[in-house]
Amino acid sequence: MKNMNKRSFAVIGAGALGGLYGGMLAKAGFDVHFLFRSDADHVRKHGLKVESKWGDFQLSPVNVYDRAEVMPACDVTILALKTTQNHLLPELLPGPTGTGGSVLVLQNGLNVETQVAAIVGPGRVFGGCCFLCCNKVGPGHVRHLDYGRIVFARYDSKHDSPAEVDPQARSIAADLQAAGIDAHAVADLWLTRWRKLMWNIPFNGLSVVLNATTQELIEDAATAELARAIMEEVATASAACGHLQPADAIDQTLQHTRQMVPYDSSMRLDYLAGRPMELEAILKNPLVAAANMGVAMPNVRMLYQQLLFLQNQASNTHRIAAQ
Amino acid sequence: MKNMNKRSFAVIGAGALGGLYGGMLAKAGFDVHFLFRSDADHVRKHGLKVESKWGDFQLSPVNVYDRAEVMPACDVTILALKTTQNHLLPELLPGPTGTGGSVLVLQNGLNVETQVAAIVGPGRVFGGCCFLCCNKVGPGHVRHLDYGRIVFARYDSKHDSPAEVDPQARSIAADLQAAGIDAHAVADLWLTRWRKLMWNIPFNGLSVVLNATTQELIEDAATAELARAIMEEVATASAACGHLQPADAIDQTLQHTRQMVPYDSSMRLDYLAGRPMELEAILKNPLVAAANMGVAMPNVRMLYQQLLFLQNQASNTHRIAAQ
Numbered sequence: 327m328k329n330m331n332k333r334s335f336a337v338i339g340a341g342a343l344g345g346l347y348g349g350m351l352a353k354a355g356f357d358v359h360f361l362f363r364s365d366a367d368h369v370r371k372h373g374l375k376v377e378s379k380w381g382d383f384q385l386s387p388v389n390v391y392d393r394a395e396v397m398p399a400c401d402v403t404i405l406a407l408k409t410t411q412n413h414l415l416p417e418l419l420p421g422p423t424g425t426g427g428s429v430l431v432l433q434n435g436l437n438v439e440t441q442v443a444a445i446v447g448p449g450r451v452f453g454g455c456c457f458l459c460c461n462k463v464g465p466g467h468v469r470h471l472d473y474g475r476i477v478f479a480r481y482d483s484k485h486d487s488p489a490e491v492d493p494q495a496r497s498i499a500a501d502l503q504a505a506g507i508d509a510h511a512v513a514d515l516w517l518t519r520w521r522k523l524m525w526n527i528p529f530n531g532l533s534v535v536l537n538a539t540t541q542e543l544i545e546d547a548a549t550a551e552l553a554r555a556i557m558e559e560v561a562t563a564s565a566a567c568g569h570l571q572p573a574d575a576i577d578q579t580l581q582h583t584r585q586m587v588p589y590d591s592s593m594r595l596d597y598l599a600g601r602p603m604e605l606e607a608i609l610k611n612p613l614v615a616a617a618n619m620g621v622a623m624p625n626v627r628m629l630y631q632q633l634l635f636l637q638n639q640a641s642n643t644h645r646i647a648a649q
Numbered sequence: 650m651k652n653m654n655k656r657s658f659a660v661i662g663a664g665a666l667g668g669l670y671g672g673m674l675a676k677a678g679f680d681v682h683f684l685f686r687s688d689a690d691h692v693r694k695h696g697l698k699v700e701s702k703w704g705d706f707q708l709s710p711v712n713v714y715d716r717a718e719v720m721p722a723c724d725v726t727i728l729a730l731k732t733t734q735n736h737l738l739p740e741l742l743p744g745p746t747g748t749g750g751s752v753l754v755l756q757n758g759l760n761v762e763t764q765v766a767a768i769v770g771p772g773r774v775f776g777g778c779c780f781l782c783c784n785k786v787g788p789g790h791v792r793h794l795d796y797g798r799i800v801f802a803r804y805d806s807k808h809d810s811p812a813e814v815d816p817q818a819r820s821i822a823a824d825l826q827a828a829g830i831d832a833h834a835v836a837d838l839w840l841t842r843w844r845k846l847m848w849n850i851p852f853n854g855l856s857v858v859l860n861a862t863t864q865e866l867i868e869d870a871a872t873a874e875l876a877r878a879i880m881e882e883v884a885t886a887s888a889a890c891g892h893l894q895p896a897d898a899i900d901q902t903l904q905h906t907r908q909m910v911p912y913d914s915s916m917r918l919d920y921l922a923g924r925p926m927e928l929e930a931i932l933k934n935p936l937v938a939a940a941n942m943g944v945a946m947p948n949v950r951m952l953y954q955q956l957l958f959l960q961n962q963a964s965n966t967h968r969i970a971a972q
Contacts, residue, residue, distance in 0.1 A: 535858060536958055548957035555951070624947040628878070634871035635859055 332356050333501050336400040336422030339407030340365070342460040343432060345468035347404060347476070347507060349376045349385050354505035359389045359397050359422065366392040368465040377463075378470035380506055399424025402498060405431045405442065408596075409607035412441050419445050430478060430498065432456055434526055434592070435607020436519055436615060439481040452495055453515045454478025455522035459589045472587045475508040479515035487514040487569060520564035521571060525579050526608050527560055528553040530593035531629040534603065534636060541588045544580070552625070554580065559623040563616035600640060605633050655679050656824050659723040659745030662730030663688070665783040666755060668791035670727060670799070670830060672699045672708050677828035682712045682720050682745065689715040691788035700786075701793035703829055722747025725821060728754045728765065731919075732930035735764050742768050753801060753821065755779055757849055757915070758930025759842055759938060762804040775818055776838045777801025778845035782912045795910045798831040802838035810837040810892060843887035844894060848902050849931050850883055851876040853916035854952040857926065857959060864911045867903065875948070877903065882946040886939035923963060928956050 334357040337348035344360070352358040362369055373386025391397045394417060403422045407414070423429060423446050431439050431453045439453045459472040478499070480492035495511035502509035512518055529540050532549060543549040557576045564571050572578075596603050609630040616623050657680040660671035667683070675681040685692055696709025714720045717740060726745045730737070735756075746752060746769050754762050754776045762776045782795040801822070803815035818834035825832035835841060852863045855872060866872040880899045887894050895901075916926050932953040939946050 532955075536955060536962075538958070538962070542962065543958070546958050546961055548954040548961070552951060552954040552958075555947075624878075625951050628875060628948050628951055631871040631875040632855075632859060635861070635866070635869050635875075638869055638871070639861070639865065 333402055333498070334398070334400040335359070336397055336403040336427075337361065338394065338403060338405050338418050338422065339411070340369075341406065341408075342462040342468050342470075343456055343458070344404060344406030345374060345462065345466070346376060346378060346458075346460050346470050346474075347406070347432075347502070349374050349383070349468070350378075350380070350507050351502070351505045352385055352388070353383055356501065356505060357389075357400075359391060359400060361391050361394055361397060361418070361422070362466075363392065365465045366390050372466060375467045376470065377468070378474075379472065380470065380474065394418040394421040397422040400427050403427055403429045405429055405433060407433065408601075409433050409435055409438050409604045410596075410602040412438070415441055415445055423450070426450075428452060428494070428498075430454060431481070432476065432478075433607065434522070434604055436523060436611040438607050438611075439515075440483075443481060443483060448481065448483045451481035452478050452492075452498065453481045453519065455518050457522070459587060461590075461595070471589065475510065476502065477510050477512055477518045479512045479518060481515055485516055485567065487517065489513060514569060516567065517564070517569040517571070520560065520567070520569050520612075521575060523608065523612055524557045524560045524564075524571070524575060525583070526593075527612065527626055527629065528556040529583065530591045530604075530608060531556075531633055533591040533594040534597045535629065535632045539588055539590060540583055540586060544583045550580070553583075556625045556629065559626050560612065563612060563619070563621050563623055566619040566621045567615055597636065597640065602641075603633060603637055605630065605637060609633065656725055656821070657721070657723040658682070659720055659726040659750075660684065661717065661726060661728050661741050661745065662734070663692075664729065664731075665785040665791050665793075666779055666781070667727060667729030668697055668785065668789070669699060669701060669781075669783050669793050669797075670729070670755075670779075670825070672697050672706070672791070673701075673703070673830050674825070674828045675708055675711070676706055679824065679828060680712075680723075682714060682723060684714050684717050684720060684741070684745070685789075686715065688788045689713050695789060698790045699793065700791070701797075702795065703793065703797065717741040717744040720745040723750050726750055726752045728752055728756060730756065731924075732756050732758055732761050732927045733925040735761070738764055738768055746773070749773075751775060751817070751821075753777060754804070755799065755801075756930065757845070757927055759846060759934040761930050761934075762838075763806075766804060766806060771804065771806045774804035775801050775815075775821065776804045776842065778841050780845070782910060784913075784918070794912065798833065799825065800833050800835055800841045802835045802841060804838055808839055808891070810840065812836060837892060839890065840887070840892040840894070843883065843890070843892050843935075844898060846931065846935055847880045847883045847887075847894070847898060848906070849914075849916075850935065850949055850952065851879040852906065853914045853927075853931060854879075854956055856914045856917040857920045858952065858955045862911055862913060863906055863909060867906045873903070876906075879948045879952065882949050883935065886935060886942070886944045886946055889942040889944045890938055920959065920963065925964075926956060926960055928953065928960060932956065 337344040340360045428450045458474045460470040463469045499511035561571045660667040663683045751773045780798045783793040786792045822834035884894045
């Protein structure tokens, strides 16, 4: 039954992340509408299964849609699609965002809000990073292994660092927290995005190039040193863009990675499954942003070139296989 | 029948390179003595089979030894062992070099002559690079696909750039040329070694990390650009060490690589066969030499770290498999 006093949510891209957070919100009584693609029929019949360190649960029935145009206008649209699918946004966003709804962009990478802002207007966009280990393990079946924090802020197209947390962001965070989600509204979106990139660039990238788990990478002296060098490049670029990371950010990130459960990065899972990797959002956009401030990131650039090669080889293979 | 007027040669490490050049010398009537390991019995029985773009031939009988101590003292010992085997040099060199013989170090990498000079004395050492595509395809069976040039010089422990070609180097080159080998004596060993590294570092290294042939690497825009960036680092390091490469060296090397027959780099063959890679000679020593001159090579360092990781993972796998 729809609760008219509570915020309504749409979830676009109901994979691991969208399934977990959308499921938590629905379980807590929020009105949640999910856009599914291949899993729509399965979830209509069997509901959504979430195994989580926050407690396992089964959600049924689920408000399932397989076309965004027919979704009701919601207060907040959680965008949890891969950035490699962002060419679909013009057809996906208008339905659930309606005339006044906001978008919370929970995608990896840098400048991923730009396309959303161009569609719904910059004043209706929030961006955030998720620090979680969560995989989709089957149709409508999500496994949340570790972490789970969402850190988000109002999107500011001028890339400023506001001093204050936006009140609407604070209010959305309160709803997410009420649903048991470890969500935090912060003032500076860009500081958060660059901080997440300090992990994503080395560990997503190297896990693909070296065909390794994050655990193997962090336990080897050579790649631990390389990951640190890459993080230093990213922290330098972040500072050059006006967002100075805390002095202990690198050590803390390495320490967290050491303690993480053995985990395949999302980029490696994409690569192994033959899906396109999020190279533009995670590597190219930061390289461009740094270059605009006169900062070179030689190791990040090399990693990007290596990943481009692997991506090209993979699509060649697929094209050949499809002939 | 031994020809007493001609130089005698020993070949240590009779793989692809030693088999080809030693075979050419023996075919031309030089007195050549080969140290074989696993192939000794096969070559004693069946001789040495060389398929070469310079003409196929079969050499039989062959002066085969399986222990260096019993080899006769020769005028020139061609050292064609992998550098990963250089810990064996103290037992391998004294026999064939005797009291006055010279050593021609035809190994990959930088500063590989240092260990040889420490054993036989610096005045008896020549170093050179081979630009050839040649593989060992079976016991006592060598296939020479492309190129074949040897460029060598007298070793100078002071890393100077002499103005003149050493007369003894010139005389050895004349013998090699008489045997049909494309050999050239030059003045500056270091210029030659750094020049070869301009190819070896990007194409050996990336072919392992990206599991690719040199052709795949050069035909992809991203890796062609990366190879160029790595070459620029190596050329800068070479210049900083006092050995300025010609302005067109990078373009020429890329052009040669584009025209090369499809070829697996020696490092990739080593890696795929589970053998140790020549990481110290080809990557670590140049990094150290550049760092001593205050030059950082961020892409080369990253490649070295990636290769170290893969080497470590491979030896872990072997250790586990051996348990």
